[in-house]
Amino acid sequence: MNMKITASALAIAALSATAASARDNVQIAGSSTVLPYATIAAEAFAENTDFAAPVVEGGGSSAGLKQFCSGVGENGIDIATASRPIKDIEVAECQKNGVTDIMEVRLGYDGIVFASSNTGGDFVLTPSDVFNALAAEVVVDGKVVANPHTSWKDVNAELPDQPILAFIPGTKHGTREVFEEKVLIQGCKDTAAHDALVAAKGEDEGEAACKAVRADGKSVDIDGDYTETLARLGSSPEGVGVFGLSFYEQNTDKLKVATMSGVTPSTESIASGEYPVSRPLFFYVKKQHVGTIPGLKEFAAFFVSDAVAGQGGPLATYGLVPDPKLADTQAAVEAETVMAAK
Amino acid sequence: MTDAVSAGPRRVGAQGATRKSLLVADARTRRRNAAETRFKAYGIVAIAIAMLALVFLLFTIVRDGSGAFRQTFIDVPVTIDAAIVDPKGNRDQKDMAGVLTMSYGSMLEKSLETWVAQNNVQIEGLGKADYASFYSSQARATLRDMVLENPEIIGTTINVPALASSRVDGMFKGRVTAESAEIDARTSLAQFRLAEAMEEKGALTTRFNWDFVTQPDASDNRAEAAGLGVAIIGSAYMMLIVLVLALPIGVAASIYLEEFAPKNRLTDIIEVNISNLAAVPSIVFGILGLAAFINFMGLPRSAPIVGGLVLTLMTLPTIIISTRAALKAVPPSIRDAALGVGASKMQTVFHHVLPLAMPGVLTGTIIGLAQALGETAPLLLIGMVAFVTAYPSAPPEGLFEPASALPVQVYNWTQRADSAFFERASGAIIVLLAFLFAMNLVAIILRRRFERRW
Numbered sequence: 196m197n198m199k200i201t202a203s204a205l206a207i208a209a210l211s212a213t214a215a216s217a218r219d220n221v222q223i224a225g226s227s228t229v230l231p232y233a234t235i236a237a238e239a240f241a242e243n244t245d246f247a248a249p250v251v252e253g254g255g256s257s258a259g260l261k262q263f264c265s266g267v268g269e270n271g272i273d274i275a276t277a278s279r280p281i282k283d284i285e286v287a288e289c290q291k292n293g294v295t296d297i298m299e300v301r302l303g304y305d306g307i308v309f310a311s312s313n314t315g316g317d318f319v320l321t322p323s324d325v326f327n328a329l330a331a332e333v334v335v336d337g338k339v340v341a342n343p344h345t346s347w348k349d350v351n352a353e354l355p356d357q358p359i360l361a362f363i364p365g366t367k368h369g370t371r372e373v374f375e376e377k378v379l380i381q382g383c384k385d386t387a388a389h390d391a392l393v394a395a396k397g398e399d400e401g402e403a404a405c406k407a408v409r410a411d412g413k414s415v416d417i418d419g420d421y422t423e424t425l426a427r428l429g430s431s432p433e434g435v436g437v438f439g440l441s442f443y444e445q446n447t448d449k450l451k452v453a454t455m456s457g458v459t460p461s462t463e464s465i466a467s468g469e470y471p472v473s474r475p476l477f478f479y480v481k482k483q484h485v486g487t488i489p490g491l492k493e494f495a496a497f498f499v500s501d502a503v504a505g506q507g508g509p510l511a512t513y514g515l516v517p518d519p520k521l522a523d524t525q526a527a528v529e530a531e532t533v534m535a536a537k
Numbered sequence: 538m539t540d541a542v543s544a545g546p547r548r549v550g551a552q553g554a555t556r557k558s559l560l561v562a563d564a565r566t567r568r569r570n571a572a573e574t575r576f577k578a579y580g581i582v583a584i585a586i587a588m589l590a591l592v593f594l595l596f597t598i599v600r601d602g603s604g605a606f607r608q609t610f611i612d613v614p615v616t617i618d619a620a621i622v623d624p625k626g627n628r629d630q631k632d633m634a635g636v637l638t639m640s641y642g643s644m645l646e647k648s649l650e651t652w653v654a655q656n657n658v659q660i661e662g663l664g665k666a667d668y669a670s671f672y673s674s675q676a677r678a679t680l681r682d683m684v685l686e687n688p689e690i691i692g693t694t695i696n697v698p699a700l701a702s703s704r705v706d707g708m709f710k711g712r713v714t715a716e717s718a719e720i721d722a723r724t725s726l727a728q729f730r731l732a733e734a735m736e737e738k739g740a741l742t743t744r745f746n747w748d749f750v751t752q753p754d755a756s757d758n759r760a761e762a763a764g765l766g767v768a769i770i771g772s773a774y775m776m777l778i779v780l781v782l783a784l785p786i787g788v789a790a791s792i793y794l795e796e797f798a799p800k801n802r803l804t805d806i807i808e809v810n811i812s813n814l815a816a817v818p819s820i821v822f823g824i825l826g827l828a829a830f831i832n833f834m835g836l837p838r839s840a841p842i843v844g845g846l847v848l849t850l851m852t853l854p855t856i857i858i859s860t861r862a863a864l865k866a867v868p869p870s871i872r873d874a875a876l877g878v879g880a881s882k883m884q885t886v887f888h889h890v891l892p893l894a895m896p897g898v899l900t901g902t903i904i905g906l907a908q909a910l911g912e913t914a915p916l917l918l919i920g921m922v923a924f925v926t927a928y929p930s931a932p933p934e935g936l937f938e939p940a941s942a943l944p945v946q947v948y949n950w951t952q953r954a955d956s957a958f959f960e961r962a963s964g965a966i967i968v969l970l971a972f973l974f975a976m977n978l979v980a981i982i983l984r985r986r987f988e989r990r991w
Contacts, residue, residue: 248927250838250925421954
């Protein structure tokens with residue numbers, strides 16, 4: 196039958212093609228925060244060089260690093276992007292699977308902002324306010340009690356009289372860790388709740404209680420991405436959402452940003468370190484693929500070049516906070532410096 | 538008897554059904570008729586709800602997505618400045634290629650500034666940033682390609698339509714208004730007024746945009762340039778693989794099971810498992826594809842071949858079930874007659890039964906394909922949800938090169954920050970629906986044309 200001949204011809208062609216074709220494009224996967232930056236860099240790389248266009252996938256920092264560490268060879272990805280530094284346990288996993296030479300590249304910084312619908316009141320927040328509004332247990336009159344606050348006004352008289360409703364990133368997001376560390380735990384310490392909680396529950400439990408958010412529906416975990424948070428704010432305009440700075444800047448026609456400790460988030464205030472809630476963004480290059488995958492090193496260098504990741508470059512236009520020490524990073528990529536073994 | 542008749546129809550109900558008049562409905566008949574009327578009403582309500590939902594869905598998609606097929610272009614003459622594109626002045630291709638697209642932006646800004654000065658347009662607060670963000674960054678790339686391909690244009694002023702940025706484009710689609718432009722960090726009221734002035738003077742036109750269907754995806758910075766080209770090719774390749782693999786395998790399996798296999802416990806188990814397979818959630822096939830095709834067989838990620846194989850597995854049960862139903866529907870008399878004149882069993886099947894079952898087989902296959910075309914979940918794990926800007930080459934090599942797919946492109950775009958991508962996602966849904974509609978139409982035509990009744 197004709198159809199059978201076609202089928203077997205295809206199968207043969209398939210086998211011969213696998214044998215013949217070597218991958219000529221860089222493959223990237225990882226953080227959904229870094230994804231837009233990686234796509235912008237990949238697009239610019241493809242149109243400015245003769246190398247094949249890199250393929251970029253999202254999926255999350257942890258998923259990307261897991262794939263990255265699964266082994267060396269053409270079927271694995273070449274670059275993992277991450278919105279947090281690689282963990283020791285992940286490095287160990289990499290080592291076990293033969294991914295021994297990893298280049299860590301910091302491409303810039305990302306701010307995390309609180310924003311509300313621009314129809315509501317103005318928020319002038321501090322980590323303490325956020326902690327008092329969202330923590331599971333707070334200290335009132337020296338006693339540890341379940342969070343009694345229902346309006347932002349209860350927390351701080353200067354805040355608008357709006358019911359507390361916050362949309363925060365779910366636990367699978369890298370953003371959540373930064374939110375816990377730089378806002379909740381900071382606020383916990385600032386309000387002296389930290390000592391009270393540690394005194395009441397012991398060292399470890401007290402630490403954990405600092406970052407435990409209330410579960411009575413006033414703080415909502417968003418497991419999707421920022422578009423979902425934005426949609427939630429659209430349906431409940433009295434809420435406050437946590438966003439990446441770049442996402443907020445794309446949607447300033449719908450959102451109003453909150454100041455944190457008196458500082459308005461912007462690429463400038465984050466670069467200078469004034470705005471407290473920010474984090475570095477990374478990508479990790481499998482050095483063992485440099486040389487076998489064409490354009491891998493060139494792409495890494497292009498990604499952190501001044502024209503791309505520097506001041507006024509396309510990544511900064513999108514909302515990346517350029518790294519003041521970009522030159523060091525560029526030198527490290529040029530020298531193919533690998534991470535020290537742990 | 539006579540007493541009963543004289544008692545009149547009023548007492549019929551009480552005395553029994555034998556004495557009712559045909560012209561006057563009794564209580565029970567009325568009840569039955571009422572029940573029927575009620576049932577008809579329920580049916581009509583059910584259909585009305587379904588139709589309303591469909592109309593609502595189509596209406597919102599068309600409302601949100603039709604804008605994606607139109608795009609705003611800037612028709613302002615651009616002077617190619619030799620100092621920018623060829624700083625060494627030697628017209629050497631290699632040196633000129635060293636000038637990155639980012640440097641081309643200033644030429645576009647300058648041309649716009651010149652236009653504003655020449656046309657005597659006065660707008661309060663119009664600044665450098667408004668010029669810079671007026672053009673799409675795709676326009677720089679287009680310009681650079683033109684210069685590298687055709688270095689004679691350096692130093693001359695050329696007239697080439699350039700893409701406007703997604704915010705400027707949004708002003709002509711109702712996405713950006715004067716109020717929203719004022720508070721939007723990505724645009725400004727001055728830019729809004731400039732766009733209005735330019736449109737009035739014919740330097741800004743919104744027209745039908747084939748690029749949306751033919752061009753590859755673009756990054757988050759240039760929503761206005763994103764297209765479906767790679768996704769359509771990727772989906773077409775996958776459908777090709779599904780057709781070439783699933784149709785022969787599915788038909789062979791069902792012919793054997795239906796016509797040749799003995800009826801015993803083993804075939805019963807196989808039969809039940811095929812039905813089970815049809816009900817397996819599609820994400821499971823994605824996990825299987827990742828483990829079997831990528832990790833074990835070493836096929837490349839993001840490639841249509843892997844997507845096609847996964848979707849083949851998913852479509853097989855649908856094809857087998859519908860093929861078996863079509864074979865069963867061929868009357869036994871056909872088989873008996875063929876066998877009676879001395880045909881072998883195989884001749885009977887291939888000369889008589891299969892041709893008669895073909896419309897059913899093809900309908901099942903096309904519906905299976907249409908299902909596979911719209912499937913997203915199994916593609917998530919095998920790397921098809923990727924940002925791919927290069928077209929795959931022609932098959933067979935192209936099957937192993939990275940590509941996207943229509944449904945995952947929709948998924949991809951809905952996650953991006955710029956609201957222009959939402960419009961494009963809805964536009965992509967329109968394209969996807971058009972393909973599904975065409976496929977279902979073909980299925981109906983095939984069935985109508987070749988169906989035989991006995």
